[in-house]
Amino acid sequence: MRGKIGFFRWFIGFFLLFLYAPAMLLPIFAFNASSIVSFPLTGFTTEWFLVLFTNETLHLAARNSLLIAITTAIFSTLLAVLAARASTRFSFFGRRSIMGFVMLPMVLPEIIIGVSLLVVIIQMGFELSLWSITMGHILICTPFCIAILSSAFMNLDKSLEEASFDLGQTRWNTFWLVIFPLVMPGIVASLLIAFTISLDEFIIAFFLAGTEPTLPVYIWGQLRFPAKLPSLMALGTVLLLVSIGLLLIADYFRRRGIRKTGIENTGGFL
Amino acid sequence: MTLPIIRLSGLDKFYGEFQALSQINLDIKTGEFFSLLGPSGCGKTTLLRAIAGFETLSSGSLQIDGLSMEGVPANKRPTNMVFQSYAIFPHMSVAENVAYGLKARKLPKVEIKARVAEAIDMVGLQGFDERASHALSGGQRQRVALARALVLKPRVLLLDEPLSALDKKLREQMQSELRRLQRAVGITFVLVTHDQEEALTMSDRIAVMFDGKIAQVASPQILYGKPSTRKVAAFIGMMNFLDAKVLAASGDNVEVEVQSLGKLTLSLEQATGGLNGCDSVGVRPEMLTILTGSQTSEREIEAEVTEVSYYGDMTYYDVKFPSKEDPITVTMRNTAGREVLEVGAKARVGWSTSSLLLLK
C-alpha cells in the first residue's frame, strides 16, 4: 500500500511540475529586471508591466480581441442554446448526425478551419477583417458552449416544464420563468468559456487576420524581437490572471446551477 | 348520479408501431377517487398524461366536464397534475411554487396571498412558506406539489405515482392523508399506481390495465372478490389456480370438472367474467383452511405441506394437492393455540364451493 501511494505521489509531483512549468515561469520573468528572458534572475522590477500601459499597438490589438471575444461569446452561446435545447428536449430526424456535424469543429484541426474559411473568403471576394475572425471563432467556440449547455439542459427535469404548462402558463412564459433561470448558470459559464477561448485563439486569427491584428497575432509578431520578450511575459501574466478569474467565475456559476437543480456535484471542469 | 367528469371513448395512442393505448372506454364520476392500476408499461401513465394534455391521442375522444378536449393544450384544461418527481421549481420558495399557477391567471395579489396561505395550511406546511424548495424532504415536496395543484381548484387532480418515491412508513401515512384531503376538497382525483394495496385502500373505483387495455373497472371489493379474469385475479392479491373444464350449464348452475377437487356444481355468478372460455378455477389463500383436530369443513382434501413461511401474525403454507404439480398457498392467522405445521406434514385442507371463482 505504502509503496503504491509513494509511486503516485512522485508521479503526480513530477506531473504537476511539468504541467505548471511554463505557467510558473511566466510571472517570474515578468518581474525579472533583466531584459533577457533566461536564468539567472537579476532583480525585481515592475517596469515590464508599465510598458504595457503605453503601447498603442498593443492597445489596439487588445481592443480588437475584446471586440471579437465579446461578439463570439454572445453568438456562440445563442447558437449553442438552440442546439443544446433541441438535442436534449426533442428527438428529431437525424439528430445524432446533425449534432455530430455541429460538434465537428471540436476535433477538427484548427488549421483546416482556418484554411477553409480563408478559401471561401477569397473565392467570394470578401475582404479579410475582424468579422472573418469572429465567424471562425464562433464556429470553434459553439461546440464547447453546446457541451456546457447540454449538461445544463440535460439536468433540467422535463416535468418542470410540464408542471409549469399544467399550472396554466404559456410556453413562452415557461421558458422565461422556469427554464431560463435554471440554465442561467450554464449560459454564464458558456459565455465565459467562449470569451476565453476566443481571446486566446491564434491559428484561425492568424489565417484570417487582415490588417488589424488580434492580441495573439500581435504577440506572435513580437516573439521575434528579444527586446520585447520581458513585456510579453508581463502581458502573458495579465492574460493568465484574467483567464483564471473568468474561469473561476464560470465554475462558480456552474456549481450554483448544479446546486439549484439539486444534482450531486460529481463532475469536473468543462 | 351526475354526468361523468371525464369520459373517454375509443381512445387509441400509437408511438410509431407500438400501441400504448387501445380502445379505452371509461367514465370517471364527479368527486370520486379513481385509480389506474397496472404493471409498469401497461399504459396507465400514458392515459393520465393524455387526460392532462401532454400526449396527443391517435384516435378517440376525451371529454372533461362535457367538453371535448381535442386541441385544448395542457395549460387550458381544467386539470392539474402532481408529478411523479413532484417537479417542484427548485429556484422558488414553497410559497412561490404554490402561487405559480395563480400568477399565471393574473389574479390580484391579495387574493393570491390568501389562497396560497390557505393551500399551505391545508397540506400542513404552515411556517414553511419561505423555505427554499431544495431544502425540503420527500414528504414535504409531495405536499407542496399537492398544494400547488389544489390551490387552482381544478375539476380533476391527476396524480402520477405520487407515493412511489417515499419510504414505506411515510407512504402509508400519505395514503390516508391523500384520502382525507380528497374528501375535504371534493375534487375528483385520478391516481396512477402500480401498487395494488395502495389502489385498494385509497380508491372508490379502480381500473386495472394490461398492455394498453382496460381489463376491469370496479370498486376495490368487487375487484378483489370478483375479478373478471385470471390475469386481474393474479395481479390483485394472491390467487391459487386449478385447471377446470366446464361440463354443462343449465339455468343458474354450472357443472365443472376441477383438477384435484373433482366434479362440482357452481353457481353461474361464480363465473365473474362470463362462462365463455373459462378454463380455471381460482381460490384466494385465505379462503382455504388447514383443519386441526376435530375441525370440519364443507369440503376437505388431503394435502402435504411443502413450504412454511412464518410472518408472525400469519403463516403462509405451500401445500401439494393430489394430482397437481404446482403448490397451493394457504394463509392461516396464528390465533391462540394454533400449531404451526412443519414441512412434510400431512394436512387436511378445508374449502367450500362458494369460495371458488370460475375464470378465463
Next chain:
Amino acid sequence: MVGFQKWRRSESAQGLFLISPTLCFALLLLAVPLVMVAALSFWTQDYLTLDRTFTTANYVTAWTEPMYQYLMARSLKISIFVTVATVFLAYPVAYFISFHVAPKRKAMWIFLITIPFWTSYLMRIFLWKVILGYNGVVNGSLMGLGVIEQPLSFILYNQNAVVLTLAHAWVPFAILPIFVALERVDRSLIEAAEDLGDSRLRRFLRVTLPLSMPGVIAATIIVFIPTIGDYVTPRLVGGPNGLMISNMIELQFKKANNAPLGAALAISAMGIVTFFALVFLWMNRKYVRGPS
C-alpha cells in the same frame, strides 16, 4: 396539407426548427468551406490566377513528391508519439484523482489540472523554448547541479521538443475523458473481483482498465486528430527537422501562393488522420469490450 400541419406541431419539427440556425451556421461556415477546399484541391493556380479545370495533379504532387511524403510521415509519427505519450501520462493522473482523491476535492483537482491550459497558447509554447533552450532552465539547472558540463542540445529544435510541448498542451484534454470514464466504474465491481480472488494488478487489468477504455479511446481521438494540425509548436520549438505538414500547408497558402496544392495537402492530411482514427476505433470495437 393536414399532414403538414400535424407534422409542424410534432416533436421532430420543433427540434429541427430549433436547431436550424446553428445547423445553417455550421453548414455555411464549415460544410461549404470544406467543400470549397475540396474543389480547390482539384484546380491549379499560377500566382494569382486560378485555373478551374479539373486535375488530380495536386494530389499526385502531394503523394509522390518525397518532401511531402516525408513531412506527412513525420507529422503522423509525431502525432502518434504525442498521443501515446499523452495517454500514458494522463491515465495515472486520472486514476489518481478518481481513486485516491477525496470526492469533495476531485473538482478542485480537475480545476488544478486545467489551469495551465489557460496560459496564453503562444506564450506556453514559447516558454518551453525558454525551458529547453541552450541557456534554458533545464540546462541551467543540470549544469548548476553538476550533472552535465556542456548544455544538452538534443532537447530543443527537434521532434522530441515538439512531442514534449504538444503532450503538455493536450494532457488536460486526455485526463478529462479518462477521469470521467474511471468515475463511472462501479467500485463494487472492483471489490467483487477482489472477493473472487484477483490480485491488485489483475483487478486493474481485468476490471478497471477495460471499463475505462471508452475514456481512453475518447482521449486518443481528442488528442490525435487536432495534433496533426498544429503549426505553431513545430515553428517555435521544432527547428528545421521538427516541421510538420501544417507548416507546409500554411506555406502553400501564404508565401508560396499555391493554394490548390495546400488544399490537396490539407485534404490528404485530414484523410490520413481520419483513416487512422477509424482504424483505431474499429480495432477497439473488435478487441475491447467496454460498456456501451
